Amino acid sequence: PFAVDPLMQMTGPPEGILYGPGQSERVNATLLSLVRNEELEGMLQAMDDLERTFNSKFNYPWTFINDVPFTKHFMEATKAKTQAKVYYEVIPKEHWEIPAWINTDLMAASAAMLEQQGVQYSGMKSYHQMCRWNSGMFYKHPALLKFKWYWRVEPKVHFFCDVDYDVFRYMQDYNKTYGFVINIYDSPQSIASLWPSVEEFMAEHPDYIHPNNAMQWLTDAENRPEHNEAANGYSTCHFWSNFEIADMDFWRSKKYEEFFDHLDRAGGFFYERWGDAPVHSVALGLMEDRDKIHWFHDIGYQHIPYFNCPNSNKCKGCEAGRFTDGQGLDQEDCRINWFKYAH
Ligand code: GDP
Ligand code: MN
Secondary structure, three states: OOOOOHHHHOOOOOOOOOOOOOOOOOOOEEEEEEOOHHHHHHHHHHHHHHHHHHHHHHOOOEEEEEOOOOOHHHHHHHHOOOOOOEEEEEOOHHHHOOOOOOOHHHHHHHHHHHHHOOOOOOOOHHHHHHHHHHHHOHHHOHHHOOOOEEEEOOOOOEEOEOOOOOHHHHHHHOOOOEEEOOEEOOOHHHHOOHHHHHHHHHHHOHHHOOOOOOHHHHHOOOOOHHHHHHOOOOOOOEEOOOOEEEEHHHHOOHHHHHHHHHHHHHOHHHHOOOOHHHHHHHHHHHHOOHHHEEEOOOOOEEEOOEEEOOOOOOEOOOOOOOOEOOOOOHHHEOHHHHHHHHO
16 A cells, blocks of 8 residues: 655644634635535535534635526525525536537447446436536636635535635635645546547647646656556546635636637547546646645545545544545555655
């Protein structure tokens, strides 16, 4: 198994942070959940955790988004979990629909092939739509245009540690674009043609590559070389995007828009099962200054089956340094690559 990185032992807020409750101006941010009505129980549990550890102190608004209208029951139950403002939004049809240029017969045939290769969710149409929406649509939702920052929260996730400073304020004042907690390998079959598409894009737009990029992290072939090979040059190591604290201005930039558009036209959201996690990660690794990407070592987090567990007395219910409770899954951790190449 991978050794625990020494940085995992750091505790407390980043150095010099004094943004405790009431100590600083809040920033233009929302907690953000794409969620289904049927996932209410899991959403309430995640809200309990985040309100207890962070948001009861800072009161950032929650924005819930759905491809169908939220039920009255969903709205009443979630609203009761927070003192903060809560918004409920429906996705515009044209943001969720499968684009006209996708051949649905080819899509069905590809899904059948990927299912045989064991790619999770490949036959589930809505999963593909969700991944595309999270890749290139969410920040275009009319109700999100007024916000710059978001913290993505999924139903059923856990937060274990008290966060006593304003994480958005930290991001803003320290000039960060993107914050993550977990880095893992992806299933190469789900993104076999992603890297080749990205290479085309880079050839067309060499000026978009940031001089302080994280290309070596993206293209590592030393750890788990079979992943790099099956994904045609991409290590598959990515920021696990069910947690993100980030600046939507990056996604709203011309370069990212062109990047997304290029991938969207290539069709891999539907002919393969490109996830928003590798899409976001590749874009950041190529086009953003890697020093603007922050590992929130101090946010204790779990989305089954992985954890980020700091060694700190601010945390409860999470074993320090633990990465997974799944059999044989320790090898999925690739944070070590991020530290090696980009930190
Ligand atoms: P996984 O984490 O990759 O297993 O995927 P999830 O099932 O957790 O989906 C990712 C996120 O998108 C979660 O917040 C889900 O609630 C949400 N989601 C997935 N599919 C849909 C959908 O069809 N409609 C809505 N409204 N939300 C969805
Ligand atoms: Mn999930």
